[in-house]
Amino acid sequence: MAAASSPTTPRGADKRDRLVDGARQVFYERGVERTTIADIAEHTGIPVGNIYYYFKTKDEFVDAVVKTHADAREQLLARLGRRRTPRARLKALIEELDATRDLITDYGCPIGTLSTELNKRSGTHQALGSRELLGSMVDWVEEQFNEMGRSDARDLAVNLIATYEGATILTHSLRDPDLLHRQSQRLRRWIDSLQSAAG
Amino acid sequence: MAAASSPTTPRGADKRDRLVDGARQVFYERGVERTTIADIAEHTGIPVGNIYYYFKTKDEFVDAVVKTHADAREQLLARLGRRRTPRARLKALIEELDATRDLITDYGCPIGTLSTELNKRSGTHQALGSRELLGSMVDWVEEQFNEMGRSDARDLAVNLIATYEGATILTHSLRDPDLLHRQSQRLRRWIDSLQSAAG
Amino acid sequence: MAAASSPTTPRGADKRDRLVDGARQVFYERGVERTTIADIAEHTGIPVGNIYYYFKTKDEFVDAVVKTHADAREQLLARLGRRRTPRARLKALIEELDATRDLITDYGCPIGTLSTELNKRSGTHQALGSRELLGSMVDWVEEQFNEMGRSDARDLAVNLIATYEGATILTHSLRDPDLLHRQSQRLRRWIDSLQSAAG
Amino acid sequence: MAAASSPTTPRGADKRDRLVDGARQVFYERGVERTTIADIAEHTGIPVGNIYYYFKTKDEFVDAVVKTHADAREQLLARLGRRRTPRARLKALIEELDATRDLITDYGCPIGTLSTELNKRSGTHQALGSRELLGSMVDWVEEQFNEMGRSDARDLAVNLIATYEGATILTHSLRDPDLLHRQSQRLRRWIDSLQSAAG
DNA sequence: CATGAATGAGCATTCATTCAT
DNA sequence: GATGAATGAATGCTCATTCAT
Known part of the structure; x- marks a missing residue:
C-alpha cells in the first residue's frame, strides 16, 4: 500500500x-x-x-507529445548553452543532430515529420504548438549568430535549420544515413567559414 | 454527334x-x-x-498522384533543359520553385509533404515512387554540377535540394512566404559564387 | 450482313x-x-x-441455369429410356452419374449444391424450379420401379436418389472420388438384388 | 454486487x-x-x-459456428455411446436425426448445407473444419460397424451417412418431412438386417 | 443490339470515445 | 482510479442494375 x-x-x-x-x-x-x-x-x-x-481526446495526446518535443529541445539547447562561444554551440547542435542519423534514416526528423503531419491536421487541430517547435529552434540559432555580431543572423539561422531539415528529408527518402553525415560536415565547415563581426 | x-x-x-x-x-x-x-x-x-x-483502391490513387508529380517534374526539368548553361538551369529551377511560395506557405512542398507521408505509410504502400520523386530531382541537379566540372557535384546537389526542401518546411510551419523568397535568393547567390571547374 | x-x-x-x-x-x-x-x-x-x-436480373440467370439443368436431365433420361428394362435404365443412370465423379469431388453435385443454395435464397427467389430438378429425377426412378412391379416404388426411388446425393456430399467434402465410385457399385448391386414383382 | x-x-x-x-x-x-x-x-x-x-472477421464467425456444430455432434455421440450395443447406438443416431425432421424440411441438414456452402467458399476460407464435421460422423459410424465385426465397416458407414444426408436434401427440396421419416425407418430396418460378424 | 460508364444502396471493418462496475 | 466492454459514426470497397450513345 x-x-x-x-x-x-x-x-x-x-x-x-x-x-x-x-x-x-x-x-x-x-x-x-x-x-x-x-x-x-x-x-x-x-x-x-x-x-x-x-x-x-487524441488531440490531447498530440499536444502532450508536442510539448515533450519542446521540452527535449529546451533541455538540449540548455545543455548546448554551456559552451563558451556561439560558434561552438552551433557546431555542437549539428553534432547532436547528426548523432541520431540512423533513426532519421528510418523515420525522418521527429520534429519535421510531426510538424508536416500536424500542418495537414489543421482545422481539426491547431498546429500552433508545432509551429513553435521549429520556430524556437530558429530563434535560438539566430541568437547565436547575433552574438557573433552578424546583422544577417535571421537569414543565417533560417539557412542552417532549413539545410538541416532538408537533409533529413533526403536522408529518410533515400534511406542513406551517410547523406546526413556529409551534410552535417558541410554545415560545420560553413559555420567555421563565417566571419564573426561582418554583415 | x-x-x-x-x-x-x-x-x-x-x-x-x-x-x-x-x-x-x-x-x-x-x-x-x-x-x-x-x-x-x-x-x-x-x-x-x-x-x-x-x-x-486508394493506393492506386496514391500511385497515380505520385506519377502526376513525377510527370510534372519531368516537364519542368525538360523546360529548364533548354537553357544554355547549367548555372542558368539551376537558377531557373530555384526561380520556378520560388514562384509557388504562396501555396507552399499554406500547404508545404507538394513533393516533400507527400514523400513524408508516404514514408510513414510503408508496409501498406511501397514508397518507392516517392523515393523517386526527390531522388531524380537530386540526380538532375547533380548532372548540372557535373557539367560545371565540379567533382563534388553530388554533395552540391544534395545541398541545394536539401536547403530548398528545408526552407519549404520552415516557410510552411511559420507561415511566412518571405522566408522562402529570401532563401531562394541566397541559393541563387550561392550558385553564382561557385567556381566552375574546381573540386 | x-x-x-x-x-x-x-x-x-x-x-x-x-x-x-x-x-x-x-x-x-x-x-x-x-x-x-x-x-x-x-x-x-x-x-x-x-x-x-x-x-x-441475376434471378433470371438463376432461372435459366435451372432450366438448363432440367433440359440436360431430360435429355439424359430420354437417352436412358432407350434401354430395354427398367433395371438396365437405373443401372445406366448410376453409371452416368458415377462417370462425373472427378468434377463432383471438386465441386459437388451440380444439381444438389444448386438446390441447396437456392433453398437458402427463398424469399428473394422462389426455389420452385430447383424443387423440380430433384423431384422429377425421383419421379423417373419411381416409374422404373413401378415398371418392375414394385409397390414400394416411391420409397425405393427416394432411397436411390438420396443415397446417390448423399454420396456426392461426402465425396465432395472428403475430396475422395473413390468414395462415390464404391457407393455407385453398391447401388448397382442393390438394384440387381431387388425382386422384380414383390412389394 | x-x-x-x-x-x-x-x-x-x-x-x-x-x-x-x-x-x-x-x-x-x-x-x-x-x-x-x-x-x-x-x-x-x-x-x-x-x-x-x-x-x-466474418470468417471467425464461421469458424466458431463450425466449432459449435462439432461440439454438439460430439455431445450427441457421447450420449449415444452409453447404449450397450453398436446396433442400438446406430439406431439411436437415426432416431435423433429423424426427430429434427421439421427443421430439416424448412432449412435442410444444418451440417450438410453448411458444408456445401463452405466448400464453395474455399479460397477465402479453409473448409477444413467443415470437412471434419461429416468426416468424424462417418468415422464414428464406422467404429460401430467395426464393433459389430463387419470388415466392410467403412463402406457401410459411408452408406449410412450418405443415405441420411441425401434424404435431408430431398426432404428439404420437396418440403416433405414424411420422406425423411420413411427413410429413417428404412435405415433402421437395414441396420437390423445386417449380420453381426460377416464381411 | 452493343458497350463503356454511371449510380447508389449495402457490406465488412475500424476506431475514437463513453460507460458500468 | 482502473478496466473490459459498448457504441455509432465513419471508411474503403462491392455489385446489381441502369443509362447514354
Whole structure:
C-alpha cells in the first residue's frame, strides 16, 4: 500500500509519462494519423479504458507529445548553452543532430515529420504548438549568430535549420544515413567559414 | 454527334484526369491519410461508385498522384533543359520553385509533404515512387554540377535540394512566404559564387 | 450482313446460350451468391452492359441455369429410356452419374449444391424450379420401379436418389472420388438384388 | 454486487455465446453468404460495433459456428455411446436425426448445407473444419460397424451417412418431412438386417 | 443490339470515445 | 482510479442494375 510514485511527482504522473512517451514513439514510427489509441495501449501496456483517464481526446495526446518535443529541445539547447562561444554551440547542435542519423534514416526528423503531419491536421487541430517547435529552434540559432555580431543572423539561422531539415528529408527518402553525415560536415565547415563581426 | 473527347485522348481519360487532379489537390491540402474517397467524390463531383470504376483502391490513387508529380517534374526539368548553361538551369529551377511560395506557405512542398507521408505509410504502400520523386530531382541537379566540372557535384546537389526542401518546411510551419523568397535568393547567390571547374 | 446464327434459332440465341452456359459453370464452381455478373461477363467475354439485354436480373440467370439443368436431365433420361428394362435404365443412370465423379469431388453435385443454395435464397427467389430438378429425377426412378412391379416404388426411388446425393456430399467434402465410385457399385448391386414383382 | 456471470464462465462468454448461437441460426436459415453482420446484430440485439469486439472477421464467425456444430455432434455421440450395443447406438443416431425432421424440411441438414456452402467458399476460407464435421460422423459410424465385426465397416458407414444426408436434401427440396421419416425407418430396418460378424 | 460508364444502396471493418462496475 | 466492454459514426470497397450513345 506504499505510494508507488515519488512524493514530488503528482499521482499518476509516471503513468502519464509512460503514455506520452509511448505515444511519441508510435507517432514517430507510424505517423499520428495511422496510430490508434489501441496502438498506444498495446505499446505501453496500459488498457484503453484507463488511457482516457489521462487523455480525453487524441488531440490531447498530440499536444502532450508536442510539448515533450519542446521540452527535449529546451533541455538540449540548455545543455548546448554551456559552451563558451556561439560558434561552438552551433557546431555542437549539428553534432547532436547528426548523432541520431540512423533513426532519421528510418523515420525522418521527429520534429519535421510531426510538424508536416500536424500542418495537414489543421482545422481539426491547431498546429500552433508545432509551429513553435521549429520556430524556437530558429530563434535560438539566430541568437547565436547575433552574438557573433552578424546583422544577417535571421537569414543565417533560417539557412542552417532549413539545410538541416532538408537533409533529413533526403536522408529518410533515400534511406542513406551517410547523406546526413556529409551534410552535417558541410554545415560545420560553413559555420567555421563565417566571419564573426561582418554583415 | 460531335466528339465528346479529343481524338488523341482515350475515352474516360478526361474523367480519370479530373479524378487524379482532384485527388492530388485534396491529398495536398488535407494529407493522404485524412482524405477519404468521399472527399475526392465531393471535390470532383463524381459519385463514389463511379470513382471505383477508375481506381480500384486508394493506393492506386496514391500511385497515380505520385506519377502526376513525377510527370510534372519531368516537364519542368525538360523546360529548364533548354537553357544554355547549367548555372542558368539551376537558377531557373530555384526561380520556378520560388514562384509557388504562396501555396507552399499554406500547404508545404507538394513533393516533400507527400514523400513524408508516404514514408510513414510503408508496409501498406511501397514508397518507392516517392523515393523517386526527390531522388531524380537530386540526380538532375547533380548532372548540372557535373557539367560545371565540379567533382563534388553530388554533395552540391544534395545541398541545394536539401536547403530548398528545408526552407519549404520552415516557410510552411511559420507561415511566412518571405522566408522562402529570401532563401531562394541566397541559393541563387550561392550558385553564382561557385567556381566552375574546381573540386 | 449475313445472318450469324442459324435460321432456326432466334436471333441472339447463341449469345444467350453462351451466357447461360457460362453462368452455369461459374455458379457451379463458385456458387451463385459469390458469382457476380462481372464474373459471368469475364468468363463469357460478353460485356456487362450487353448481358442485361438478355437477362434483366441475376434471378433470371438463376432461372435459366435451372432450366438448363432440367433440359440436360431430360435429355439424359430420354437417352436412358432407350434401354430395354427398367433395371438396365437405373443401372445406366448410376453409371452416368458415377462417370462425373472427378468434377463432383471438386465441386459437388451440380444439381444438389444448386438446390441447396437456392433453398437458402427463398424469399428473394422462389426455389420452385430447383424443387423440380430433384423431384422429377425421383419421379423417373419411381416409374422404373413401378415398371418392375414394385409397390414400394416411391420409397425405393427416394432411397436411390438420396443415397446417390448423399454420396456426392461426402465425396465432395472428403475430396475422395473413390468414395462415390464404391457407393455407385453398391447401388448397382442393390438394384440387381431387388425382386422384380414383390412389394 | 452479485456476480453477473457464473464463476465457471469467463466474462463476456455469455455474450459471445449469444453471438455464436445467433450466427448459427441465421447462417442456417439464410445461408452464410446472405447473412450480414448487421443481420446477426439485429437477431441478437447486439450492436454491430460491439460484435467486432468478439469477432474480428466474418470468417471467425464461421469458424466458431463450425466449432459449435462439432461440439454438439460430439455431445450427441457421447450420449449415444452409453447404449450397450453398436446396433442400438446406430439406431439411436437415426432416431435423433429423424426427430429434427421439421427443421430439416424448412432449412435442410444444418451440417450438410453448411458444408456445401463452405466448400464453395474455399479460397477465402479453409473448409477444413467443415470437412471434419461429416468426416468424424462417418468415422464414428464406422467404429460401430467395426464393433459389430463387419470388415466392410467403412463402406457401410459411408452408406449410412450418405443415405441420411441425401434424404435431408430431398426432404428439404420437396418440403416433405414424411420422406425423411420413411427413410429413417428404412435405415433402421437395414441396420437390423445386417449380420453381426460377416464381411 | 452493343458497350463503356454511371449510380447508389449495402457490406465488412475500424476506431475514437463513453460507460458500468 | 482502473478496466473490459459498448457504441455509432465513419471508411474503403462491392455489385446489381441502369443509362447514354
